[in-house]
Amino acid sequence: MPEDDVSKLRIDKSKVSIRRRRGGRLLFWTLVAGACGLGVLLYRMGILAPAVEVTPATVQYLYPSQAFTVLNASGYVVAQRKAAVAPKITSQLVHLAVEEGSRVKADQLIARLENEDARAALDRTRAEVELARHNLDQARAEFENALQDYERSRRLIVPGYITQAEHDAAVARMKTARAAVAAREAALRAARAARDEAAVAVGYAEIRAPFDGVVLTKNADVGDILTPLGAAANAKAAVVTLADMNSLQVEADVSESSIGQVNVGQPCVIQLDALPDARFSGRVHMIVPTADRTKASVMVKVAFLEPDPRILPEMSAKVAFLSREVGADEEQPVLSIPRSALITEGERSTAFRIRGDRVEAVPVRVGRFLGSAVEVRVGLEAGDKVVVDPPASLRSGSKVKSLEG
Structure with missing residues (x-):
């Protein structure tokens, strides 16, 4: 009888093995299902989704006048009243009363010759x-x-x-x-x-200023021999070069095919390369009645409406010919983005801002439309990158790849 009692204490290993096998399979499929669910969730969140190719644009300041610019041209600032002041006799320069940058009045003494x-x-x-x-x-x-x-x-x-x-x-x-x-x-x-x-x-022997102006260059020094023709060896012809700063105009080259869009009196905006943050109001003064066959262009002279001491002759300039006058509320630049970067749903506007390799949906408040751009009043800052023509599948947090070209 003791032997029977001991046999009853033995474990049936076949039943235990079946239970272990069934429990392992259940755990495996549970983990697989959880991984799939997590993958779907991460994909929907954009974490595991492939990078979407997008075209970026920079949020930047735009002048409203650019929306009604009909033509752009480049040129140089030129003094329309300019003189190389020279003597009428041949003699030695004994006194020079001016230097570069000196402002002179008409009939003011510039230099004196030995006489x-x-x-x-x-x-x-x-x-x-x-x-x-x-x-x-x-x-x-x-x-x-x-x-x-x-x-x-x-x-x-x-x-x-x-x-x-x-x-x-x-x-x-x-x-x-x-x-x-x-x-x-x-x-x-x-x-x-x-x-x-x-x-x-x-x-x-007394060389005087022919008009009010500024000395641009000094061409001779005390001791030089001056002669009207400058033909003698080591002789100088002009003492100084003088320009009337109130006669400064931009001489811009406009292509022959576009000259029909320019009219005398047309309003313009002038920007100088030397003063990139300044914009000057101008008006078409003259269309020179001849063409340059080598450049297939016509010279247009644009006058500054208000003189500025920072404007100097020979500065390179860009001229925007406008279809109308610039309004009082259109003189200052405004923050803008391309209209194609704006997503509008009812009264709500959104733009996708690029942060590193991902995007985020940013609510924005817009203002007036400026041609192909739109004013941004709230939501973005200058220098931000936004997505142009965002695809319908793009979501906040999506991974993106910028196509800069």
Whole structure:
């Protein structure tokens, strides 16, 4: 009987093995189902989904005037009133009163040349004028004396107190004295003309500004020999180059095929490469009535509406020809994105902002439409990247691949 009791304590291993096999399969399929569910969840969240190829665009500031720009052209700032100030005589430069950047008024002294010979000639002609004046005074005195003798002779010839020969001599002296006075008057006029000529020659040594302007370049220094033609060895022709800054205009080249879109008086916006943050209002001043066959273009001169001391000749410029005037509320730039980056559902607008290799849906508040762009007032900042023409499958958190090209 004890043996029977011991046998009852034995475990049936076949039943245990079946239970273990069934429990392992259940755990395996449970893990598989959980992995699949997690995969589907991660895919829907965009974590396991393949990267979506998108075209990015940068959120940037845009001037409203760009929405009604009909044509763009490039050119240079050119002074329409410009002069290379040069002397009319050949001499040595002894004094220079200006330098680059100096502002001068009309008739202001710019430079002085050596002119001792001209001054000496002026002194001589002044003395000759004095001499001619004294000679005239002497001739007039002699004429008065001869005229008195003639009057006495005329009264005495009738009663016969003097002979006819004496009377004829008195008449001749009177005529001679009269001619001498005329000759002395002519000599005085000639002396005065010579004096004035000498004074002009002295003035040639003083080089003065022909108009109000700014000195652009200094072409000579004290000690240089200046000559009108500049043909002599080591000689200079111009002393300075002067420009009237109030006459600055942009000379832009417009292609022949587009010149029909430009009209005299048309409003423009000018931007200088040297001042990228500044924009200047302008107006078409002139369409030059000839074409450049080498460039197939026509020159258009655009005047600045308001002068600015920062604008300098020969600066490169870009001109935007507008279809209408810029309004008071259109002068400042506004933040903008392409209209194709905007998703509108009812009154709600959204854009996909790119963060690294993923996107996030950002609610935005928009303003006016500016051609192919739209103003963004709230939601984005300058420099952000947004998706242009987002695909319908794109979700917030989706992985993306940017197509920069």
